Amino acid sequence: MRPSPKEFTAIADLKDIHFDFDKYDIRPSDAKVLDANAIWLKSHGDYLILIEGHCDERGTNEYNLALGERRAKSTMNYLVSQGVQASRITIISYGEERPTCTEKNEGCWSNNRRAHFLVKPR
Amino acid sequence: MIQRRALALLTLVLALAWLAPWAPPPAPRAQGVEVFLNVTGGGSKKLNIAIPEFTVVSGTDPQGTAKLLAAVAGNDLTFSGLFSVVTATGAIPPNNPTALKESWSAFAAAGAHAGVHGLLALRGDRLEAEMRLYDLTSPEHRLIAAKKFEGTLVQARRVAHRIADEIVLQFTGERGVADTKIAYVVGPRGAKELYIADYDGAGATAVTRNGSINLSPVWSPDARSLAFTSYLQGYPDLYRLFPFERRPLQTLAAFAGINSSPAWSPDGRLLALTLSKDGNPEIYVLTVATGALRRLTRHVGIDTEPTWAPTGRQIAFVSDRAGTPHIFVMDTDGANVRQLTPSGFQTQPRWSPKGDMIVYTQRRGGHQLWAINPDGSNPRQLTFGPGQAQSASWAPDGRHLAFQSDRLGRWQIFAMLLDGTPPARITSGGGEATSPTWSPRLP
Numbered sequence: 001m002r003p004s005p006k007e008f009t010a011i012a013d014l015k016d017i018h019f020d021f022d023k024y025d026i027r028p029s030d031a032k033v034l035d036a037n038a039i040w041l042k043s044h045g046d047y048l049i050l051i052e053g054h055c056d057e058r059g060t061n062e063y064n065l066a067l068g069e070r071r072a073k074s075t076m077n078y079l080v081s082q083g084v085q086a087s088r089i090t091i092i093s094y095g096e097e098r099p100t101c102t103e104k105n106e107g108c109w110s111n112n113r114r115a116h117f118l119v120k121p122r
Numbered sequence: 123m124i125q126r127r128a129l130a131l132l133t134l135v136l137a138l139a140w141l142a143p144w145a146p147p148p149a150p151r152a153q154g155v156e157v158f159l160n161v162t163g164g165g166s167k168k169l170n171i172a173i174p175e176f177t178v179v180s181g182t183d184p185q186g187t188a189k190l191l192a193a194v195a196g197n198d199l200t201f202s203g204l205f206s207v208v209t210a211t212g213a214i215p216p217n218n219p220t221a222l223k224e225s226w227s228a229f230a231a232a233g234a235h236a237g238v239h240g241l242l243a244l245r246g247d248r249l250e251a252e253m254r255l256y257d258l259t260s261p262e263h264r265l266i267a268a269k270k271f272e273g274t275l276v277q278a279r280r281v282a283h284r285i286a287d288e289i290v291l292q293f294t295g296e297r298g299v300a301d302t303k304i305a306y307v308v309g310p311r312g313a314k315e316l317y318i319a320d321y322d323g324a325g326a327t328a329v330t331r332n333g334s335i336n337l338s339p340v341w342s343p344d345a346r347s348l349a350f351t352s353y354l355q356g357y358p359d360l361y362r363l364f365p366f367e368r369r370p371l372q373t374l375a376a377f378a379g380i381n382s383s384p385a386w387s388p389d390g391r392l393l394a395l396t397l398s399k400d401g402n403p404e405i406y407v408l409t410v411a412t413g414a415l416r417r418l419t420r421h422v423g424i425d426t427e428p429t430w431a432p433t434g435r436q437i438a439f440v441s442d443r444a445g446t447p448h449i450f451v452m453d454t455d456g457a458n459v460r461q462l463t464p465s466g467f468q469t470q471p472r473w474s475p476k477g478d479m480i481v482y483t484q485r486r487g488g489h490q491l492w493a494i495n496p497d498g499s500n501p502r503q504l505t506f507g508p509g510q511a512q513s514a515s516w517a518p519d520g521r522h523l524a525f526q527s528d529r530l531g532r533w534q535i536f537a538m539l540l541d542g543t544p545p546a547r548i549t550s551g552g553g554e555a556t557s558p559t560w561s562p563r564l565p
């Protein structure tokens with residue numbers, strides 16, 4: 001049974017990570033962010049986690065849905081490798097449907113290519 | 123003079139010839155073909171057709187339906203790319219063979235090769251329209267075909283579309299595509315609803331009002347339902363909507379992960395789709411009646427956006443297994459995978475209903491539509507701007523494409539012929555209109 005995404009809220013302790021265009025591997029600088037997120041999550045075992053995968057607007061719709069899924073999945077795999085229980089994690093792809101900004105420049109696009117974290121109490 | 127005639131004849135034969143790759147073997151409609159071969163004037167590649175205002179033969183016409191039918195059918199014939207419509211004001215008087223002969227003689231003198239005499243009977247909220255198609259190149263203005271169409275007054279545009287489609291059938295052996303619908307997505311990111319309009323954009327109506335994100339609609343081959351992705355239950359799941367019936371929304375797939383990129387098999391029994399329930403986006407085939415699932419791809423990369431060959435024996439799809447996304451083809455059991463597009467960034471493959479080519483979206487800076495033969499030969503660019511073009515959908519004739527373009531700033535739906543004729547704008551509402559799907563011919 002999938003928990004409703006609406007039940008999750010973002011918290012300041014968990015930082016977004018970002019991706020290169022058309023990529024879903026974790027960049028070294030973002031691995032450090034994920035390490036910190038993993039430490040927080042392991043010390044707050046009473047929270048379930050929702051990882052959102054997002055894309056910029058430059059690909060095409062259906063492909064971006066798959067790409068966002070891969071971004072959320074690689075992020076999940078990394079957290080699991082750092083000791084976070086897989087059973088606590090749900091992933092969702094929004095493709096290019098939920099950008100944080102809509103300007104047509106690299107600064108905005110790179111912000112939108114992200115994995116975003118939300119939590120809810122068990 | 124003889125030379126000019128021969129030239130005109132040749133261009134018309136060529137006009138027929140360029141249709142040939144898409145058209146099925148012409149039905150034995152010797153009369154229609156004869157019109158082409160009898161043509162002696164003009165020199166245009168298109169057939170000049172006169173379609174004056176319809177003649178009201180009974181009832182009164184306060185809403186101007188007689189004018190509307192001629193105008194809408196005339197638009198349809200122009201859109202078909204086969205005809206140059208010769209316009210005129212006023213209707214041919216009813217029950218007056220002499221007046222009819224004089225009208226056709228005048229149109230023929232002005233270069234018309236064929237004439238459509240529409241007869242309109244109105245009673246209450248109903249109409250009956252008779253289409254009589256004449257060969258104006260024959261001295262006696264031979265009657266090629268006559269057919270009656272019925273409907274309510276509010277369906278007048280649809281009656282006009284059916285008349286135009288019948289005329290295209292008479293000349294090419296294949297029905298036109300005016301009596302079709304286009305469904306598409308409208309709205310800002312984060313709140314997208316599905317709309318349906320006539321193929322020419324008229325009568326746009328929302329068919330979802332759920333306040334969620336609704337994406338990727340595709341018509342079923344019987345033109346009765348749309349499969350689409352929606353976040354209605356929070357996650358990207360696949361649903362089926364029956365826009366013309368009082369039938370509840372059907373859930374097609376709601377597995378963990380994405381449920382996306384629906385593509386109906388030509389017989390409508392199967393739905394190819396993308397699921398990530400087994401770890402990463404892979405292509406599956408769902409038997410719609412039973413819910414049985416068959417997995418087609420097994421690869422660590424992204425596999426998505428299936429599209430069926432009209433034979434039902436092959437599926438083209440997008441995979442990033444070679445680095446960036448490219449178009450691949452496989453048999454419908456998942457065997458014989460081969461890469462079609464060699465390098466670059468290609469998504470959104472759409473197999474032509476005639477089988478002869480696959481249209482896709484090529485990213486190179488912005489996006490443009492390209493086509494490639496199913497054997498990987500002859501990749502060619504179809505759109506050149508202004509702006510970008512994405513998300514093509516074939517008309518059932520395999521000659522027209524609907525697509526989304528931002529050439530006017532916002533994304534809007536356009537339709538074009540493959541011959542390079544400038545695209546026609548279909549949507550005109552506010553907001554962004556994207557992801558068109560062109561229906562099969564309506565039943």
